[in-house]
Amino acid sequence: MFAKSFTAALVVASISAMAQNTASEMQLAGVKANFQQAQLVPQFLPTFNPSALLNVSFGSDNIEPGTPLAATAVSSAPTLTVIPASNFSSAYPEATTMFTVAMVDADIVGTDESGNQTRHWLANNVALTSGEDGAFGLNYTTDPITNYAGPGPAEGSGAHRYVLLFIDQPSTFTAPAYLSQPNTPLGTFNFQNYLSSTGLGPIVAANYITVENGVATVTVASTSAVQSSTLVAAAAASTSGASSAMSSGASSSMGSASHSGSSSATKAASSAGSAASSAVASASVTAAKSGASALMPAGLAGLVGVGALAVGLVF
Numbered sequence: 001m002f003a004k005s006f007t008a009a010l011v012v013a014s015i016s017a018m019a020q021n022t023a024s025e026m027q028l029a030g031v032k033a034n035f036q037q038a039q040l041v042p043q044f045l046p047t048f049n050p051s052a053l054l055n056v057s058f059g060s061d062n063i064e065p066g067t068p069l070a071a072t073a074v075s076s077a078p079t080l081t082v083i084p085a086s087n088f089s090s091a092y093p094e095a096t097t098m099f100t101v102a103m104v105d106a107d108i109v110g111t112d113e114s115g116n117q118t119r120h121w122l123a124n125n126v127a128l129t130s131g132e133d134g135a136f137g138l139n140y141t142t143d144p145i146t147n148y149a150g151p152g153p154a155e156g157s158g159a160h161r162y163v164l165l166f167i168d169q170p171s172t173f174t175a176p177a178y179l180s181q182p183n184t185p186l187g188t189f190n191f192q193n194y195l196s197s198t199g200l201g202p203i204v205a206a207n208y209i210t211v212e213n214g215v216a217t218v219t220v221a222s223t224s225a226v227q228s229s230t231l232v233a234a235a236a237a238s239t240s241g242a243s244s245a246m247s248s249g250a251s252s253s254m255g256s257a258s259h260s261g262s263s264s265a266t267k268a269a270s271s272a273g274s275a276a277s278s279a280v281a282s283a284s285v286t287a288a289k290s291g292a293s294a295l296m297p298a299g300l301a302g303l304v305g306v307g308a309l310a311v312g313l314v315f
């Protein structure tokens with residue numbers, strides 16, 4: 001047996017830190033970078049260009065992308081709200097657009113997503129409702145195809161990535177026979193095939209959590225730090241006032257802190273501050289996970305949060 005190393009450093013858009021209910025270019029770029037670093041893009045989602053943030057709440061918290069949570073904390077369906085970017089409403093008018101909501105287990109980092117994934121939640125015909133300050137609530141106008149079924153990863157199988165998806169559902173959408181009836185139990189399907197065969201898409205907003213059961217019997221880590229300059233470049237095209245605040249962080253390393261922590265599924269261990277510029281997290285340990293929240297350059301405070309995730313794998 002040999003081990004490969006893999007560590008993904010994640011930059012997240014801090015939903016909870018938002019002062020307003022409009023998603024900025026910077027926040028969208030943060031979510032995108034996070035999905036790329038977690039290898040959800042392009043493996044699970046070939047492309048992902050969000051037009052909104054998906055605010056996921058399992059209770060009182062707003063989940064940042066990649067947040068590790070205990071299975072017991074996510075046994076009931078979350079409340080989802082949609083925080084639109086400035087271009088959202090023209091593309092997806094509130095009165096006429098339907099969406100599909102899904103939660104899919106993309107399994108651990110490194111999984112071959114051409115196979116099937118486990119479907120934990122699938123609801124078609126989801127409409128928007130006006131919420132506070134421009135955010136949208138969701139109106140599930142028909143019974144879910146698959147009712148929310150909380151994560152239950154096998155013991156020792158590592159930190160599974162459960163992806164929550166908010167998908168444009170065009171008027172031409174027709175549910176495939178195998179997923180047309182409410183109360184279809186949790187099961188496997190190929191998410192990309194489901195999208196392409198039904199004409200669903202694009203993914204308008206997404207978020208994800210990780211849930212792990214016990215100590216991973218696997219190892220490893222690789223490395224790749226998200227540089228804030230990546231986000232700055234992405235945001236440069238933005239007309240939002242956030243861009244001036246970003247320049248001070250242009251060359252900073254973000255999300256490269258690597259802390260080994262307990263692999264038990266607990267909420268993000270905090271510790272920030274030991275930002276190495278390139279986290280070559282080694283990997284000998286069992287799945288080490290961490291989240292950091294205080295690494296941002298001063299100019300970014302309040303706009304972007306930083307998290308790091310190291311996942312162990314043995315091939």
Ligand SMILES: *[C@@H]1O[C@H](CO)[C@@H](O)[C@H](O)[C@H]1NC(C)=O
Pocket residue numbers: 025028049050051085087088091
């Ligand atoms: C809205 O803007 C974001 C960020 O630039 C982009 O990724 C997305 O594709 C745009 N959405 C639409 C519907 O044009």
Ligand SMILES: *[C@@H]1O[C@H](CO)[C@@H](O)[C@H](O)[C@H]1NC(C)=O
Pocket residue numbers: 015016018020021055056057062079080081083135
């Ligand atoms: C996110 O959702 C929670 C629960 O619905 C809500 O309390 C919170 O205000 C939302 N956050 C934002 C920024 O809209």
Ligand SMILES: *[C@@H]1O[C@H](CO)[C@@H](O)[C@H](O)[C@H]1NC(C)=O
Pocket residue numbers: 127128129139140141
């Ligand atoms: C939800 O959708 C149903 C069916 O279209 C509609 O009758 C109801 O008024 C909607 N509820 C809200 C809160 O928008």
Ligand SMILES: *[C@@H]1O[C@H](CO)[C@@H](O)[C@H](O)[C@H]1NC(C)=O
Pocket residue numbers: 116178188189190
């Ligand atoms: C994948 O899911 C599809 C749709 O449910 C099913 O037809 C197919 O048999 C599954 N493939 C495997 C390998 O389980």
